[in-house]
Amino acid sequence: MNTHEILRQRFGYEAFRPGQEEVIRHILSGRDAIAIFPTGMGKSLCYQLPAYLLNGPVIVISPLVALMEDQVANLRKHKEKRVVAINSFLSKQEKDLALQTIDRYKFIFLSPEMLMQDGIQKLIQQLHIAFFVVDEAHCISEWGFDFRPDYLRLKEVFSEKERPPILALTATANEKVTTDITSYLQLRSPFIERQPIDRPAISYSLLHMENHHAKTEWIANRLITTVGPGIIYVASRKRADELAAIIHQKGIRVASYHGGKEQDERSIIQEQFVQGELDWICATNAFGMGIHKDDIRQIIHEHLPATPSAYIQEVGRAGRDGKKSSATLLYSERDIQKLKFIVYEDLPDDQQIRYYYSLLQSGISGKLAAEQSGLTEVAFRMLEYYFEHFDIENVIRQIRQIFQVKEHQIAEMEKYVQHEGCLREQLLSYFGEKLSVSNGDCCSNCHQLKEDWLIKTEVEQKVSNELDWKERLFQLLG
């Protein structure tokens, strides 16, 4: 069978979407590749299809267990049973069984942490892997350096001379991210397919606000008068719960979502939102990856995201159906300081690093040394990684470099909120992309946005009022 027959028979499509065929062709020819496709533009097909034309299993490195489960379910839907995700969802017995029968699978999903385990690596070396896939590869840049060091350790696995090709998939990657991916996955002159990230259907708004009370008021009013579904991104878990409660009282179907909730609850909320049983989600940046919902109409940011990439990814969850959607950033001056705290909190300064090192030298255990030098858990884990690879002076140099990168990204965000020209143009320039054709509703700096389509009809407003009444009655009774 050739690629088009498989496309038709197994996946049920008549034609490829832009870029897919080129990526697949290069993987089939044994070349490394990076595919940068906006969300919902068929990234998964780029690895699923060639898997059927090559012998041996495909190893997919995925950042989240929930994402793995999602992909597994997706493949099963396409009548593929030879799929397994090896992660902490499995019991000891299940894991052992999966590993014993590993050669039966066509698709094997692993986290970077799992891949780095000795036992797993030995097992994988015995298999004849068709190719590796690194899904959401921007995580290398976004998480590798200061949050999940095993992303950096992937380098060790992929540096072997004779190895299968590697396909890196991501939705957003500027020059630096592409360089990081190439370097930390040890890609060898990769083929790079880059689809434009601009979504002409999304209109950008930037609103300056005095304080968080003003934001609360604006959001409440916005949700009463305009249509969902939508996501409100906030800075903290507590705020997510709090704001969701306030909105809920207005008779709006909303739930909060953040990393502090149980995995089960998170899946349920996500599912309800996707199914249309919830109109709004109040979330931290934990919400997003792997959400397949085409009709999200609004993204509201109550806080400032840490990087332009984060912002464009979060915003990019709107309007996958190509219909008009709206992205609003509510900004108050103090937000920059808040952001800096969160971002820098986990980064140790020179003194801390030296003190930690001196404690280690005197024979104190890493954990205790970290505690005494006032390092956060995250900082400790990172330093462990860097001390494995560098001497003290170079560790300090590395951490300083991370700090500078973060500082630069925050400065970019600051530029965005102070920008007086076209917001879309400003954001795209960070990704080296030029403004295509300006449409009617571009951004709040280009001209007054009409956004008529956003306004709820009277009937819709009435419905939410009735819900409000029912809800109140329910509360009185219950």
Place this chain on the structure above:
DNA sequence: CGCACTAGTTATAAAACTAGTGCGGTGCTTTATT
């Protein structure tokens, strides 16, 4: 770091001030012992 909130202060009652405190994201793993 800096904001938001609380408790305590002032002084003859209520409200305004001050000092003190708490809080602030992202996820993979998981040993042996309770």
